[in-house]
Amino acid sequence: xxxxxxxxxxxxxxxxxxxxxxxxxxxxxxxxxxxxxxxxxxxxxxxxxxxxxxxxxxxxxxxxxxxxxxxxxxxxxxxxxxxxxxxxxxxxxxxxxxxxxxxxxxxxxxxxxxxxxxxxxxxxxxxxxxxxxxxxxxxxxxxxxxxxxxxxxxxxxxxxxxxxxxxxxxxxxxxxxxxxxxxxxxxxxxxxxxxxxxxxxxxxxxxxxxxxxxxxxxxxxxxxxxxxxxxxxxxxxxxxxxxxxxxx
Numbered sequence: 353x354x355x356x357x358x359x360x361x362x363x364x365x366x367x368x369x370x371x372x373x374x375x376x377x378x379x380x381x382x383x384x385x386x387x388x389x390x391x392x393x394x395x396x397x398x399x400x401x402x403x404x405x406x407x408x409x410x411x412x413x414x415x416x417x418x419x420x421x422x423x424x425x426x427x428x429x430x431x432x433x434x435x436x437x438x439x440x441x442x443x444x445x446x447x448x449x450x451x452x453x454x455x456x457x458x459x460x461x462x463x464x465x466x467x468x469x470x471x472x473x474x475x476x477x478x479x480x481x482x483x484x485x486x487x488x489x490x491x492x493x494x495x496x497x498x499x500x501x502x503x504x505x506x507x508x509x510x511x512x513x514x515x516x517x518x519x520x521x522x523x524x525x526x527x528x529x530x531x532x533x534x535x536x537x538x539x540x541x542x543x544x545x546x547x548x549x550x551x552x553x554x555x556x557x558x559x560x561x562x563x564x565x566x567x568x569x570x571x572x573x574x575x576x577x578x579x580x581x582x583x584x585x586x587x588x589x590x591x592x593x594x595x596x597x598x599x600x
Contacts, residue, residue, distance in 0.1 A: 353429040357591050358397060360450060360530075360568060361427065365395065367525025367532040369502045371495070374414060377402045381411060386420055387495040389446060389595050390570075393425040396433060404436060412598060421598040428591045442596040449579070451587035452568040456560045459553070468554045469511045469518075474500050477509045480518040484537045508562060510555040512538075512547055520551045524559045524567075531559035533569040536578075548581055556585070 353361075370382030370391040378398035384391035394411050408422075415422040424442070426434050434444075471477065478500075482493055500507075505527040512520040520538040524531045533555060538548050556567050569587065571578050 353397065353427060357427050357429060360452075360590070361395060361397060361593075363505075363527045363530055364532055364568075364570070365390070366505050366527055367503065367507075368534060369499055371498055371502065376410065377407060379407065379411070381414055383415075383418055383420075384499055385491065385495045386418075387492050387499070389423060390425070391499060392420060393423040393595060395425050396430055404433070408437070408440065415598075423598070424596040425593055426596060427593045434594075434596060437596040441599045443599060445595045445597050447573045447592060447594040448570050449573055449592050450568060450570055450590045451579075451582050452566060452590045453556070453586045453588070454566050456556065456565055456567060459557050459560050461557065464550075464554045464557045467513050468551075469513060470558050471509045471511075472507055474507075474509045474523065477511055477518070477521050477523070480511070480539075481521050481535060481537060484521075484539050506562060508555065508558055510551060510558065512551050512554070514542065520547045522551050522555050524555050524564075526559055526562055526564050529563065529565040531556065531562075531564035531567045533559075533567055536569075548578075549584065552581070552585055 365380070368390050370384045372383040374381040378400045380395045380397055382391050382393055386392055400407065412422045424437060478497065487493060503525060505525050508524045508526070510522050511518040519542040522533065522536040524533055533552065536548065536552060538551065559567065568590070569582065571582060573592070
């Protein structure tokens, strides 16, 4: 894993946190009651000293104790390990691109904030996020609340308001001048009207005001609509990651 990928992977894990973490010989095991892959996966961040078979078996045991299959989060620098997991019966799921804007100097303008509300906490923002993402399970909702409350880096939550109601929302986590743009969602009734672009531009501009010089995000490779939007905003692909899921 090169330094740039490692850096972005580290700060991304600080912006979207797990509830419990085990550090194991250069690997990071995350647990959050099964809610989101990022918070329930193993990242290969640093050099290892133990045999690979021993480490994978140990990870599988740890996740089995939590009632979950082992889920490895791999990047472009992990091809050999990906091949090893394939031989062990693991399957690739949710290939994802990391996209970056490396210069926010041209982003700005108070007009971007029209009809937007910003907050450092998600209290007012969450009910609409759950509604638009169709997250109705109370345990999942509580897990997500706990995850958000555990984030220690600077956060910004943005909502777009129309006729007194939130119609779109997103969040940013800022560390070392990099703003992680995440949780972008627009109500079904408001889609196709440029609201997603307005939301992202406003959030990025607010992040810049808060000290960010770069912005980055994670988008499923299969989500062509979102990728086209992010390209329009100036994001460019930096690298890819994917999960390798244990067969059960």
